[in-house]
Amino acid sequence: MLEVEAKxxxxDPGEVRARLTQQGVRMARRQQERDIYYNAPHRDFGETDEALRVRYDDTGVTVTYKGPKIRVGSAKAREEFNLSVASGETLETILSRTGFLRAAMVSKVREFYEIGDVTVTLDDVEGLGTFIEIEILTEAGGEDAARRIGAIAKDLGVEGPPIYTSYLEMLLGSSPSD
Structure with a gap:
């Protein structure tokens, strides 16, 4: 699966909420997320631009692998695999015992809005501020998804350059060369 997104x-998140409401889009859910990131013992994910995350949220626990980011128009794309797990604590113990190192934690409150197959989230990220992410999951190439994301951002009145760094990279103060 390819995740194509722009952040x-x-x-002022109130302005974005107002535009969503004007377009007839209602919040699907709001949840707290706590993401624990790990680094591999055999390669540095900061250098390879990969991510391994254990996410705790209102629905349970998910482990996610994300491949390196690639630019697609004004969006970014990356391969993503998700797996629900019964116990995050057990998974974290397994990761630790097999040499994976806990790198950082990202905590945020997310509001989810669905526009067809597009997910829009308003994120209040602890230590960073408020952001919007517009995301499409696709099996096909990302060019069409990137164009659609750009049109939605414009419709919502979102201005400014897209941010290509992840919340983790922002918190750690690093920025990959792309």
Whole structure:
């Protein structure tokens, strides 16, 4: 599965909510997420631009692998695999015992909005501020998805350059060369 997304800083999330409401889009859910990131013992995910995350949220626990980011128009894309697990604590113990190192934690409150096959989230990220992410999961190439994401951002009045760094990279103060 290919995740194609664009992220933007949002100084006033109320304006985005108002535009969503004007378009007849209602919040699907709001949840707290706590993401624990791990680094591999055999390669540095910061250098390879990969991510291994254990996410705790209102629905359970998910482990996610994300491949390196690639630019697709004004969006970014990356391969993503998700797996629900029964116990995050057990998974974290397994990762630790097999040499994976806990790298950082990202905590955020997310509001989810669905526009067909597009997911829009308003994220209040602890230590960073408020952002909007517009995302499409696709099996096909990402060019069409990137164009659609750009059109939705414009419709929602989102301005400013897209942010290509992840919340983890922002918190760690690093930025990959792309």
């Amino acid at each position: 933007f800083a949002v100084p």
